[in-house]
Amino acid sequence: MDFVFMIPNTEEELKTQLSEPGSFLMTGGTDLLVKVRIGKIKPKRVVSTIRIPTLHFLKDKIDEIVIGATITYSELMDFKPLIKNFPLLYDAIYTVGSPQIRNRGTLVGNVVNASPAGDGLLALYLLNAKIEISDGSVVPVEEFVTGPGQTALPSGEYVRAIHIPKYDWSVHYFEKVGQRNSMTISIASVGWLIRCKNRIIDEFRIAYGSVAPTVLRLRDVEEFAKGKHIDEDFTHSISKMVEERVHPIDDVRGSAKYRKILCANLVYRMIEEGTKC
Amino acid sequence: MKVPDLGTTLTTSTKFKVVDTSVPKVDGYALVKGKTVFTDDFNIPNALVVKILRSPHAHAIIRFVDASEALALEGVVCVLTHKDVPRVAYTRAGQGYPEPSPYDTFVLDKKVRYVGDAVAIVAAETEEIANRALKLIKVEYEVLPAVLDYEHASDDGMPVIHDEPEISGAYDPSRNIASHYEMHIEDVDKELAKCDVVVEGTYYTPNPSHAMMEPHTAISYFDPNGRLTIISSTQVPYHVRRIIRHIFGVESRVIKPRIGGGFGGKQAIHVEAYVTAVTLKTGRPARCVYTREETMTATNTRHAMRFKVRVGASKDGKLRVIDMDGLSNTGAYGEHALTTFMVAGSKTLPLYNKVKAVRFKGDVVYTNIEPAGAFRGYGAPQSMFALDSALDELAYKLGMDPIDFKLKNSIREGETSPVFRMMGEGREGVEQIIQSCKIEECALAGAKLFNWYEKKKRPKVKGTKARGCGVAFAMQGSSIPAIDMGGATIKMNDDGTFNLMIGATDLGTGSDTILAQIAAEALHTTTDKFIVYSSDTDVTPFDKGAYASSTTYVSGNATKRAAERMAQEILKAASEIMDKPIEELHLEDGKVISESGHSITYSEIQTKLFYSFKQRQLEVTESFVSEVSPPPYMVSFAEVEIDLETGKVDVLNFLSYVDCGTPINPKLARGQVEGATVQGIGMVLYEEHVFDKNGRMVTNDFFTYKIPSRKDVKNIKVEFAKSYEPTGPFGAKSVSEIGLDTPAPAIANAIFDAVGIRVKKLPIKSEDIFFALKNMAKSL
Numbered sequence A: 001m002d003f004v005f006m007i008p009n010t011e012e013e014l015k016t017q018l019s020e021p022g023s024f025l026m027t028g029g030t031d032l033l034v035k036v037r038i039g040k041i042k043p044k045r046v047v048s049t050i051r052i053p054t055l056h057f058l059k060d061k062i063d064e065i066v067i068g069a070t071i072t073y074s075e076l077m078d079f080k081p082l083i084k085n086f087p088l089l090y091d092a093i094y095t096v097g098s099p100q101i102r103n104r105g106t107l108v109g110n111v112v113n114a115s116p117a118g119d120g121l122l123a124l125y126l127l128n129a130k131i132e133i134s135d136g137s138v139v140p141v142e143e144f145v146t147g148p149g150q151t152a153l154p155s156g157e158y159v160r161a162i163h164i165p166k167y168d169w170s171v172h173y174f175e176k177v178g179q180r181n182s183m184t185i186s187i188a189s190v191g192w193l194i195r196c197k198n199r200i201i202d203e204f205r206i207a208y209g210s211v212a213p214t215v216l217r218l219r220d221v222e223e224f225a226k227g228k229h230i231d232e233d234f235t236h237s238i239s240k241m242v243e244e245r246v247h248p249i250d251d252v253r254g255s256a257k258y259r260k261i262l263c264a265n266l267v268y269r270m271i272e273e274g275t276k277c
Numbered sequence B: 001m002k003v004p005d006l007g008t009t010l011t012t013s014t015k016f017k018v019v020d021t022s023v024p025k026v027d028g029y030a031l032v033k034g035k036t037v038f039t040d041d042f043n044i045p046n047a048l049v050v051k052i053l054r055s056p057h058a059h060a061i062i063r064f065v066d067a068s069e070a071l072a073l074e075g076v077v078c079v080l081t082h083k084d085v086p087r088v089a090y091t092r093a094g095q096g097y098p099e100p101s102p103y104d105t106f107v108l109d110k111k112v113r114y115v116g117d118a119v120a121i122v123a124a125e126t127e128e129i130a131n132r133a134l135k136l137i138k139v140e141y142e143v144l145p146a147v148l149d150y151e152h153a154s155d156d157g158m159p160v161i162h163d164e165p166e167i168s169g170a171y172d173p174s175r176n177i178a179s180h181y182e183m184h185i186e187d188v189d190k191e192l193a194k195c196d197v198v199v200e201g202t203y204y205t206p207n208p209s210h211a212m213m214e215p216h217t218a219i220s221y222f223d224p225n226g227r228l229t230i231i232s233s234t235q236v237p238y239h240v241r242r243i244i245r246h247i248f249g250v251e252s253r254v255i256k257p258r259i260g261g262g263f264g265g266k267q268a269i270h271v272e273a274y275v276t277a278v279t280l281k282t283g284r285p286a287r288c289v290y291t292r293e294e295t296m297t298a299t300n301t302r303h304a305m306r307f308k309v310r311v312g313a314s315k316d317g318k319l320r321v322i323d324m325d326g327l328s329n330t331g332a333y334g335e336h337a338l339t340t341f342m343v344a345g346s347k348t349l350p351l352y353n354k355v356k357a358v359r360f361k362g363d364v365v366y367t368n369i370e371p372a373g374a375f376r377g378y379g380a381p382q383s384m385f386a387l388d389s390a391l392d393e394l395a396y397k398l399g400m401d402p403i404d405f406k407l408k409n410s411i412r413e414g415e416t417s418p419v420f421r422m423m424g425e426g427r428e429g430v431e432q433i434i435q436s437c438k439i440e441e442c443a444l445a446g447a448k449l450f451n452w453y454e455k456k457k458r459p460k461v462k463g464t465k466a467r468g469c470g471v472a473f474a475m476q477g478s479s480i481p482a483i484d485m486g487g488a489t490i491k492m493n494d495d496g497t498f499n500l501m502i503g504a505t506d507l508g509t510g511s512d513t514i515l516a517q518i519a520a521e522a523l524h525t526t527t528d529k530f531i532v533y534s535s536d537t538d539v540t541p542f543d544k545g546a547y548a549s550s551t552t553y554v555s556g557n558a559t560k561r562a563a564e565r566m567a568q569e570i571l572k573a574a575s576e577i578m579d580k581p582i583e584e585l586h587l588e589d590g591k592v593i594s595e596s597g598h599s600i601t602y603s604e605i606q607t608k609l610f611y612s613f614k615q616r617q618l619e620v621t622e623s624f625v626s627e628v629s630p631p632p633y634m635v636s637f638a639e640v641e642i643d644l645e646t647g648k649v650d651v652l653n654f655l656s657y658v659d660c661g662t663p664i665n666p667k668l669a670r671g672q673v674e675g676a677t678v679q680g681i682g683m684v685l686y687e688e689h690v691f692d693k694n695g696r697m698v699t700n701d702f703f704t705y706k707i708p709s710r711k712d713v714k715n716i717k718v719e720f721a722k723s724y725e726p727t728g729p730f731g732a733k734s735v736s737e738i739g740l741d742t743p744a745p746a747i748a749n750a751i752f753d754a755v756g757i758r759v760k761k762l763p764i765k766s767e768d769i770f771f772a773l774k775n776m777a778k779s780l
């Protein structure tokens, strides 16, 4: 488990130190160090981003917020514009780990870790977030994540920030179902955003976690929902569509069968939750 | 029945000065400040790091071991295999001697019996080298078919796990049966035929891990005079010393510093034999700290049990029959096999002493998984889940409130049960008449506090959530009567303090504190005047160790006796110094006071005795062994909420009403019950070990093995009934294990109340509830 640990002070230094083969980036380390410890990855060198001032920022712009790479969950939760504009993201990161994990963990780490169970990631999928990479490119999160634990991040590059466009939603919902109430890996998680008037849907987004190789946005369900009236019939049809589209596996957390029906069932929360428009 | 003669110690006074107050723990500050208190904190220079090579196979014969490459590695000092350690059969169980557990274990054997079984001991200069050496050892195994399903362990044609000729004390190793027990009172079948209502069911409880914070750790070294010394995170230092002598033929001193939790997991010898083997071989100090993975996979778990239960009653609510047919899984080795199974009966059945016919029987079987061992509750939580659930169902079928039904049939003060005499631990028990039992108060005051009757009347379902309430009754014991012995030594100092030296092993429970309280009460002084030292086999008197809910009762009585004799010694010395008859003297606030109003402090007395007057050191040692094991009693109430769309269960409220006699330290007693409740919630809802098809435990860390977190524990309440046990120290009984007996049945009964589903298998997973709900909806 021997590796060199480096803490650069500028992005230039970071870039140089990262160019060495066998180097791994670390921000909070709450994913990376777990993987190092169980021997899943064997870094030669670990480069920390946390002392670089230019990566530690939060910007509240007219049409978006921008979250710097080293902003922790705790810092983000204290950032007033987040709760105001993105209550869904707030709800999602509120469930991440424990206070200790939220004091260290970052949204960027969650994105690059690219786990289908990533809670922050699920919210970012729903919010059409974009990932700003150090080569200057800005990529939609859904294109950035290419598979379980895989991203389109070019080697030698790093993530600088996350951009989340502002948009008005009438209803937001996030839920993580686990056997235990905290520090749990979810059996399944779900989130949705609804823009509606008099219970008629104008715009709808829905995504699931832990039930496919990556977080799953159900575009055709979203299309189907447009113009529909939120009622029992509607939730019933969506529920059916969901059941056909999620592909969970059997594992320690639950059987595939249970998780599939669970996903379909979670849609019914909409009846109670979706009356707010 | 003979009430033990405690002479002047029998007092029914409940006006205490020190006892029944929540003084802070004597070791609290050191613990929270992170002082060097645990075994691994001891810095023994030059110690070798010991690591264990473990079997990847569930059942295999070791053909040969080639350690040459490992030994060639710079820094590797020795690699020991079964050829290098004495071939002496023993049991890991830390129990009274001779142990009722089979001798079926060797430090290292030619055969491995579960994934994780020890194959070789490596000692190296550093941890890193030791870990590298592990990988360089080549082992050739002849892999044997394994027994992984305990329900089929003794089927015809199953591989024999213990075929070694040296095994002794096992019931029928050729059929993988480690132990067998059966008893009956009257004829259950005849009595069942007379019952109006009969309930039958098969209940399963799993094999959770203790999940104590501090992993198993031991250090061994020769002191300057060549005496082998072992520092160990053990609950049973005296048993460790005895077993080490049995295996290696060496005398040793065993020191137990602070312990980071045990829950029974350290009532066995695990690491001590490995470090001793290395120190004896190399002459050097040796240290072994188990990893979390080793603690999970290669120590002990609870015994998984299956109980087929039949209970029957007449229409008037009189319980007539309890018939329990059990099967217990002891895993690869039989530590605590027979005794946990017997306790499953002896600490549950006497609660319902009005019953006519009782039968309790079954086998404890070997399988090729991690051995089971002692775990808080020691079999009783497993069987109480089965028995209380069945009685709840019976009450339901009778149309009775379960509280009424259970109260109607349970034991009271002045009564007895034939089970006390029939079932002991590994042998017959002792007769006893119950002198303190406030179960009625626990049930009725508890029901009131919990709003039981109002809550039962509420509609169950609201929206997508259903709520329900359950109640469970329990008893336990206080020590193993006529076997467990504990001693205490009190020495007076010239500054007015006392050294209290006890073999009793505080493993985080706070026993050092409550024993100081007992001594302070008897000596009319305060707890801060006691310097408590536990436990060191070369310094402190013998104590059986921390298990069987015995420390408060047995070590507490020993401490009380010692303190009372010390009081006599002080009075005698004061009488000589003050030249007054003893009858005119009494103790008060650390002084001896005469009727004429003269006084002398303890400090002045001992100073005089040191330097100027009839010179001597005041010191006394007393011991205690009980003839009875007075049970604490408890009634718990659970309220659960079930999410009908996901099957998830939340425990909203959990109230335990406890009769533990006088709680010596109410805060610590409450902590015991709260902790046990949380551990119980874990056992009921979350904790499950998953094994792959080769018998490897998949859930070997806290990422995959989930114990309850703070957020899973909503509202836990603990109340104490006013109770006084005449044979206990200042009226105390035990409180450490009983709290684990009720969560499973109380929660399961609450789930039934909420949604009408009888869960008979733990842990209760959301998924199982979910599909049961679906099936119910279908059949409607």
Ligand SMILES: Cc1cc2nc3c(=O)[nH]c(=O)nc-3n(C[C@H](O)[C@H](O)[C@H](O)COP(=O)(O)OP(=O)(O)OC[C@H]3O[C@@H](n4cnc5c(N)ncnc54)[C@H](O)[C@@H]3O)c2cc1C
Pocket: A024, A025, A026, A027, A028, A029, A030, A031, A032, A033, A034, A049, A069, A095, A096, A097, A098, A101, A104, A105, A106, A107, A108, A109, A110, A111, A112, A113, A117, A118, A119, A120, A153, A157, A158, A159, A160, A183, A184
């Ligand atoms: C006990 C525990 C509980 C947890 N609970 C949850 C939970 O409930 N929900 C959840 O979603 N997650 C959970 N996690 C996982 C983890 O905390 C989150 O994924 C967190 O967001 C990771 O952030 P980090 O800053 O610690 O990432 P790190 O561990 O530092 O990094 C994660 C990955 O991102 C890479 N990386 C880091 N910074 C950059 C950068 N600037 N540019 C490019 N790549 C980078 C690293 O190389 C690594 O591959 C838990 C973890 C633990 C240990």
